[in-house]
Amino acid sequence: MKDQDDAHFDSLLPPLRLDRRGFLATTAAAGFSLAAGPVMAQTAITTDAKGLVAGRIEIPTSDGKIPAFRAAPDGKKNLPTIIVVQEIFGVHEYIQDVCRRLAHQGYLAIAPELYARQGDPSKYTEIPKLQAEIVSKVPDKQVIADLDATAAWAAANGGNPDRLGILGFCWGGRQVWLYAAHNPKLRAGAAWYGQLAGDPTELKPKSALAIVNDLKAPVLGAYGGKDAGISQADVDRMRVELAKGSAAAKASRIDIYPEAGHAFHADYRPSYRKAEAEQAWTRMLDWFKQNGL
Secondary structure, eight states: OTTOOHHHHHHTSOOOOOSGGGOOOOBGGGTBOOOOOOOOTTTOOOOOOTTEEEEEEEEEETTEEEEEEEEEETTOOSEEEEEEEOBTTBSOHHHHHHHHHHHHTTOEEEEEOTTTTTOOGGGOOOHHHHHHHTGGGOOHHHHHHHHHHHHHHHHHTTEEEEEEEEEEETHHHHHHHHHHTTOTTEEEEEEESOOOOOOOOSSOOOOTGGGGGGOOSOEEEEEETTOSSSOHHHHHHHHHHHHTSOHHHHTOEEEEETTOOTTTTOTTSTTOOHHHHHHHHHHHHHHHHHTTO
């Protein structure tokens, strides 16, 4: 499939709706609101912030500042750091909750708002419009620079610069592969159903498959066997490329969850699969620990 992206993946889910039953509550006080999306209230997970310092921060960049959500064990320093890379919907409540979950595991978790220069994804209720007006205008070069700035902020604010990891979902899953090929200080990455193939464009010059031999940190991939947007052929090809790539590539692994589709960890959406999501989450935590995080 040419130029796969999360707009295609998410178009396979029920449409976005404007009625309040299709939303989780906004978190305006923290500067973020939940992106409009199909929600299954009975499965949406909420993690409390007891014992944590959690909330909005600003990260200095070369051209100003970008907002981010940070969660960490209260009063702790020299923490292993995990950068959390958003879905196409931005840093909404689900992504913030992932940060809190990681903080309860002892991590400094930070989710930078990587569309800050292009617009506010929470204002959109139609995925094709969000893709056209914001997501498609975000250059990989900008994302890499902002992730570097996030790592620098973490190192100066309680994080251990020698214990840096990254995870990302959907749109963010692809960015994990790219960042693992960029930052030699990264210990490990976890790419949840991130795009692997794709034709080069000016803003997205390389696919994940194209940078395998440049990987500087091992990546754990979590992919659904029934993902209608990422073909099994692409996954198989990635496994072949990893096996003959750099040392970090050879140390990488892709796990397939045969009955899961795309976005199977997104507990606020109908795509959520509890058993697979929990197993993949446990494997990810083990992966980070095995790699010194």
